[in-house]
Amino acid sequence: MSLKNKLISFGIAFVVCGGGFLLLDVTLMNMQGLSLIFER
Amino acid sequence: MKGTGSLRNVSNKLIYGLFITLVIGLVSVFGGADLFAAYAAGTEAAADAASTGGYGPAPVTTAADYPSYAGVNGRLAIWIFAQLHLWFAAFVLAVPIFVFIIEVIGMRTRDKRYDDMAYEFIKVSITAYSLTAILGGLLLFSLILFYPDLFSYLSVIFGESMFYYALLFFGESAVLYLYYYGWHWLQGGLKKWIHLTLGLTLNAVGTTLMLLANAWLTFMMSPAGVDPAGVFSGDTWAAIHNFLWNPINIHRFVANIAYGGSIVGAYAAFKFLTARNDQEKAHYDWMGYNANFIAICALLPLPFAGYYLAAEIYAYSQQMGITLMGGIFAWLFIIQAVLIGTLFLSANYYLWCGMGRSDGAKRYTKYIKYIAIVLVGAFLVWFTPHTLVLTNSELKSLGGPHHSILGPLGIMPAKNTAVNIMITFTFLSFLFYRRSNKVATVSWEKTGNIIQVALFSAGIVNILFLGIYHGYFTNTVYKVAASIPQVMTTFTVIVGSLILDSFIYRGAKDVGPLHWGRIPDRAQYALFLLAVAFTWLMGLMGYIRSGIRQHWHVVDIMRDNSPDAYTPTLGYAANVVSIATIMFLAMVIFVFWIAQVSTKKSLPAGYWKE
Numbered sequence: 001m002s003l004k005n006k007l008i009s010f011g012i013a014f015v016v017c018g019g020g021f022l023l024l025d026v027t028l029m030n031m032q033g034l035s036l037i038f039e040r
Numbered sequence: 041m042k043g044t045g046s047l048r049n050v051s052n053k054l055i056y057g058l059f060i061t062l063v064i065g066l067v068s069v070f071g072g073a074d075l076f077a078a079y080a081a082g083t084e085a086a087a088d089a090a091s092t093g094g095y096g097p098a099p100v101t102t103a104a105d106y107p108s109y110a111g112v113n114g115r116l117a118i119w120i121f122a123q124l125h126l127w128f129a130a131f132v133l134a135v136p137i138f139v140f141i142i143e144v145i146g147m148r149t150r151d152k153r154y155d156d157m158a159y160e161f162i163k164v165s166i167t168a169y170s171l172t173a174i175l176g177g178l179l180l181f182s183l184i185l186f187y188p189d190l191f192s193y194l195s196v197i198f199g200e201s202m203f204y205y206a207l208l209f210f211g212e213s214a215v216l217y218l219y220y221y222g223w224h225w226l227q228g229g230l231k232k233w234i235h236l237t238l239g240l241t242l243n244a245v246g247t248t249l250m251l252l253a254n255a256w257l258t259f260m261m262s263p264a265g266v267d268p269a270g271v272f273s274g275d276t277w278a279a280i281h282n283f284l285w286n287p288i289n290i291h292r293f294v295a296n297i298a299y300g301g302s303i304v305g306a307y308a309a310f311k312f313l314t315a316r317n318d319q320e321k322a323h324y325d326w327m328g329y330n331a332n333f334i335a336i337c338a339l340l341p342l343p344f345a346g347y348y349l350a351a352e353i354y355a356y357s358q359q360m361g362i363t364l365m366g367g368i369f370a371w372l373f374i375i376q377a378v379l380i381g382t383l384f385l386s387a388n389y390y391l392w393c394g395m396g397r398s399d400g401a402k403r404y405t406k407y408i409k410y411i412a413i414v415l416v417g418a419f420l421v422w423f424t425p426h427t428l429v430l431t432n433s434e435l436k437s438l439g440g441p442h443h444s445i446l447g448p449l450g451i452m453p454a455k456n457t458a459v460n461i462m463i464t465f466t467f468l469s470f471l472f473y474r475r476s477n478k479v480a481t482v483s484w485e486k487t488g489n490i491i492q493v494a495l496f497s498a499g500i501v502n503i504l505f506l507g508i509y510h511g512y513f514t515n516t517v518y519k520v521a522a523s524i525p526q527v528m529t530t531f532t533v534i535v536g537s538l539i540l541d542s543f544i545y546r547g548a549k550d551v552g553p554l555h556w557g558r559i560p561d562r563a564q565y566a567l568f569l570l571a572v573a574f575t576w577l578m579g580l581m582g583y584i585r586s587g588i589r590q591h592w593h594v595v596d597i598m599r600d601n602s603p604d605a606y607t608p609t610l611g612y613a614a615n616v617v618s619i620a621t622i623m624f625l626a627m628v629i630f631v632f633w634i635a636q637v638s639t640k641k642s643l644p645a646g647y648w649k650e
Contacts, residue, residue: 001486009487013494021502024532025525032521038514 098270098598099189106602114186115604121179123620128172133246134300135165138334140239167631190593197272197279205252212245254288255280260594262356270597283356287349294345299574301335306571309564321557336387343459360588369584377423379577384462386566391469393563398477400551414465421458426450448511456523457507460530467534478548488544499533579617
């Protein structure tokens, strides 16, 4: 596997995993009655 | 002769168990009621007892109600006895749990090595079991002698549960001895199933004992089933199921397993260092690895169980919570952080050294230095204090005790971030260890590895985002709430990675046979360090848990009016815990030695008649 392909694969996997974690964050904060981003 | 000796040993222990059972039973059922009557008679409230179902309010004591014997300080005696009892109890409750699991693995795989290892683990705990009972007896007698009013009050509320505790204790002794002495007898087929049933029963009874004892101590922290004056409603379950009962149950259950693993790990290390041949070395290396594996498995979720307990303490009483981590005890948490860091570094170091058992480990050793750097970095954050101890000139130049950038490293979002990173990287060490002797054969190995790297990277970025953003830019509600997604991120990385790894290494080839025993001696000292750090840590944190009641025997219900009703200095407390740790470890060495002595035989020539 070339370096370029490795980077593309990593990028896609990272975005998918990162998106999943972000969704997890939002869900768990909402379950506690809060948004992920601080609201004054 | 040996059989007779063993039989005598069993009967002695059973008689001893029966004696303790009777003492506890009699004290809790009769003594408790009598002592209660004694204090109730001395208060006006006793007159109202009839209208409250026969229960009076919590006793109001004076300094004269705390007897002194032979110049012994009651608080100190109880502190040390309770601590020693708890260490041994944690050990003897934990060992049967993983012994049972290892025995099941042995039965499933039909690999006798597991069965032998399980037997050796339980053998070590047998002497410790007697010591647990003896120390429990000393604690009980000390409580009756030095704090009679408190004990009588507690025995009125928990008399019934104390009686069942005593019966269960007797039952546990009987099952334990059947389990241990019947090990070689109950082998194969149905007999093995009977033996495993005994193991399961032993664990069920042992855990129930722990739950009951936990109820008594958590009642003192978060009393329930009583009115504000301490008058018992008569509902024992309400008193048992108090606010902090389950958080303590979970924390202790997980911690006991980690602790038990670390102690038997120290035993394996001791046996490794004293091994006389390569075969013995290989056996005890394997045993040490398994013990360390058990300790790490329980150590990983332990900070979360501790965090949950602390959060519940705050939820129950903000005052108690602030005393815990924002008041005088906060500095002991810095020592706690150092010790927890030591635990993580020791466990990782042992894994790294253990990679030398495989010829294929070289592929991964280059990454160890990076893991070490991250662990040390997280360790530094973990023990950064919130408020610095500074001289006047330092205070002036800094503009106050808080540093604008380093200050937030002293609060929980930073600590949570550090511990989540430490856990993730400890898991990475384990993953490298697991992979070191394997060569994947699936065609998509590289893609799988890339996905795994992405999973780790995204997880770490998310942990850092939650920690840094909420640590620096939000209020306390958000800071506390953000700890949940942090934990779940770590959990997802670990579980996701394990699943992915199991697919990548399905049908994998071994690089070669593992060279058990090919590990440097210094790795064994990491196992010793693990056991010592755990012991010390439990002592310090146990003191804090108990100490946050401050001048209360039972928080807000029964005030401590003894001359010792003050919080000692941290130095004094640390010294007491350290001395107790040394006493405990001396006893543990005795237990190890006894386990070794039992395998030795002397045949003096010409001593016996032919």
